[in-house]
Structure formats: C-alpha cells, structure tokens
Amino acid sequence: MLNHIRPKNVTELLEALDKQYYHVFAGGTDLMIRKRQWQGAERKFDKDIAFISHLDELNGIEETTDSYIIKTLVTQAEMTKSDILPEYLKTPFSQMANIAIRNIATVGGNVVNAATVGDSIPVLMALDAKLVLKNIYGERTLEIDEFIQGKYKTVKKDNEILEKIIIPKVEFDGYRYKKLGQRKAGILSKLSIFIVYKKDNDDLTDIRIAIGAVNEIPIRLKEEEKKLIETKDINRYLDKLSSAINSKDDNRSTKNYREQISKRLVRKYLEEIMQGGI
Amino acid sequence: MRNITFTLNGEKVTVETTLSRRLLDVIRIDLGLTGTKEGCGEGECGACQVYLDGKIVNSCLVPMSNVIGREVQTIEGFAKTKAYEKIEKAYIEEGAVQCGFCTPGMVMATNALLKDNAHPNSKEIKESLAGNICRCTGYQTIFKAVKKIADEEEK
Numbered sequence: 001m002l003n004h005i006r007p008k009n010v011t012e013l014l015e016a017l018d019k020q021y022y023h024v025f026a027g028g029t030d031l032m033i034r035k036r037q038w039q040g041a042e043r044k045f046d047k048d049i050a051f052i053s054h055l056d057e058l059n060g061i062e063e064t065t066d067s068y069i070i071k072t073l074v075t076q077a078e079m080t081k082s083d084i085l086p087e088y089l090k091t092p093f094s095q096m097a098n099i100a101i102r103n104i105a106t107v108g109g110n111v112v113n114a115a116t117v118g119d120s121i122p123v124l125m126a127l128d129a130k131l132v133l134k135n136i137y138g139e140r141t142l143e144i145d146e147f148i149q150g151k152y153k154t155v156k157k158d159n160e161i162l163e164k165i166i167i168p169k170v171e172f173d174g175y176r177y178k179k180l181g182q183r184k185a186g187i188l189s190k191l192s193i194f195i196v197y198k199k200d201n202d203d204l205t206d207i208r209i210a211i212g213a214v215n216e217i218p219i220r221l222k223e224e225e226k227k228l229i230e231t232k233d234i235n236r237y238l239d240k241l242s243s244a245i246n247s248k249d250d251n252r253s254t255k256n257y258r259e260q261i262s263k264r265l266v267r268k269y270l271e272e273i274m275q276g277g278i
Numbered sequence: 279m280r281n282i283t284f285t286l287n288g289e290k291v292t293v294e295t296t297l298s299r300r301l302l303d304v305i306r307i308d309l310g311l312t313g314t315k316e317g318c319g320e321g322e323c324g325a326c327q328v329y330l331d332g333k334i335v336n337s338c339l340v341p342m343s344n345v346i347g348r349e350v351q352t353i354e355g356f357a358k359t360k361a362y363e364k365i366e367k368a369y370i371e372e373g374a375v376q377c378g379f380c381t382p383g384m385v386m387a388t389n390a391l392l393k394d395n396a397h398p399n400s401k402e403i404k405e406s407l408a409g410n411i412c413r414c415t416g417y418q419t420i421f422k423a424v425k426k427i428a429d430e431e432e433k
Contacts (some may be wrong), residue, residue: 004296004297004298004343005297006297006343006346025341025343027339027344028339028340028341028344029321029339032300032321032338032339032340032341033319033320033321033339036319036320039316039319040303040306040307042296042298042299043298043300043341045298049297049298051297051341051343051344053343053344054343054344054346054347077333097321097409098321098324098408098409099334099387099390099405099406099408099409100321100324100327100334100335100336100387100409101321101336101339101409103330103333103334103335104330104335104336104339104340104344184408185405185408185409186322186408186409
C-alpha cells in the first residue's frame, strides 16, 4: 500500500523526505501522464508521493537588485504573465505546451524532471541560472549545468527539493527564441534555440546561445561564445556546434534534421545580430 | 481514503477519496457530472477542461490533493452563466458542434480566452484553442463562432 502525503509546510516536507523516499509531486503534468491507466482507474504510481502544490512558501516571483528569483511552484503561465520578468524570459514559457497545461505545470518541475525536451532548461542555461536545493540540514546553490547530468538525471539528493531558481539580471539588447515541433502549440520540441546578446554600438559584447532538445542536455558552448565575440567568425562557431551535436534519431525527429536546422537557424540569427539588427 | 472538501459550481462538496485520484474521475464518477469528458487522458485534447480557481486546466492531470479547498467550475456550472449563452448561440449559428464530444472543453476554452481578451484576432483564437482537439469539424466553424462573439462584442 502506497503512502501518499500532503505536508503542512516545507519543514514537514523536508522532515518526511529525510526519513524515506517520496516522489515530489508539484503540477503533475508529467507524472500523471507517465503513470496513466485506463479510464476511471487510479494512476499506477509505484512510489510514495509527497504532494506540494499547496505550499505557498514555495511560490512566487521576486526580484532583487541583481536577480530574478523564481520559486519552484511558479507555473509557466505565471512566468508568461509576470510584470517583473523581461520579455526574453517570458517568451519561451509562452510557447510551452498549451494554455491549460501552462496553468498547472511548474518551472521547478520542468527543471527537476530534466527531460531532454524540457524547454525551460536551455533558457535557464543561457541565463546562467543558479538553483537552490534545500534539505532539512541546510541548502546548497548550484549552477544549472552542474545540476543536470543527463536525460532525467540530476544531482538532487532524495532528501532535497529544488526551492528556487536565481536568474542574474542582465540588460540584454536583444534575444531570439525559436521552438520547432510537429505543430505550433502543445508539442514536444524537435529542437529549440535561445540566444541573448549585448552590443556596444555595433560590437557584440556578450552572447549566449543554447540549443535544447537536440542532445540529452542542452548545448551551450561557453568558450566558443567568447571566441565568437573576439573573431566574429560564425562558420567557426557552427563547426564547433556540429561536433557538439550527438543527438540520435527518435520519435520526434532525426539527428540530420536537428543538425541542419539548428545550424541554419543559428547562422540566420547570428548574421542578423552581427549585421547591426536588433 | 480521506475526506476531501472543495467548492464545485459554487457549492461546497466533500468526497471520500485519495490524494492521487484524478479530479476528472471524482467529477464524473463520484459526483455524476458527465459534461466533462475524458478523451486522451494525457492533457492533449482538452475534452476534460474545467476551471480551477478560475483558470482553465485539464482535469485528467489534476490529483485531488491539488483541489483541496479550491474552487472548481465544470461545464454544468458554467452553463448557467450569461457568458455561456453567448457562446452557445454562436456555436449553434456557425455549426461549430458535430459529435459534441469536444464541445464542453471547447466552450470552456473559448470562455477562458474571451474573459481576458474580448476582441481576440484569429491567431489568438487559434493559440487559445490549441489545447483542444476536435476530430469532426476541421475547426473552421469553431474559429468562426469565436470570432463572431468577439466581433459582436465590438459593436
């Protein structure tokens, strides 16, 4: 018999997680589907669950002088409608899933789930987001690329929760976001591209390029971004991108399609950005 | 099993069920409100859409733990409102209903759009109904019905 719990507060949740394994359940838009059964039947959960969606302590978007703070239970819809967040952060969330799903799916869930097709992950990687993990003994802060180790794999310990995401504030001069799938909405990405940049007159001073849903973990080539600023050599960047792609053919797309289209789109965006467009 | 209390169509209800049971099953099986349909069971088709604290959600993805103390409105509750009457009239006039299975969800999604945006353009209509699948109409009559309400609001 499974033992599902609904802790009264975060302390009670962390105490419970320290004693035994619970699958932490926020919006449930992934877990309810993975455990689906026939009509009318209970979902076939195979592990004890801790439901957390009612814990207001874990909800809300805040800003400090240098960061945006996204608590784990913020939904994708709340990201999209926020008065605090900049457009470059809202746009990708506005294209995830569909309206009804965005109303319940959480940002924390998308990150902790660490699916290859998690559309928030490349965006957060490009923005150098930090994650605060908490257990009953304290907390630790990790870079998002240290946190995600592979498809559905993270370094989160069983007694930890993702409490919040810290996104450094940067005044970018522009961004590009493109999500490609079989249809325009309510679809898993074949690939997604997120670029943010800063310019001083016509000179690029900062650029971050992240490509999601191609490899198991989104691709971000930090060294090559620096080289791109120094050399303005788009071809060199695209060659390095090609060698970084190790995607496989799967139900969503093929390696060849992903490689060709990622490169074409990145080239198009870089040419636009470097030729003085916004 | 435990007693779970929430508000359904304006009235407090208590059901004896589990935290992990789907809101959809409680609505249809325990409470006998069968206007809300089950289509895909995985959040793609929108046939099970209801309002949870006023926001449209797929009830097939919502466990009862996430409903405790909150307000749920189903198509049966929404059908008693003025907003529903306008949508019903436009759907009938434009022939936006064929087999009718997607219709409750489609109507809920239509209202979710119109209450925030009384004059949506075609793109906004399509985006708002992207989470609702209809296998009969080909969608054009549904888009026309929604556009008709939006245009009438403008007059």
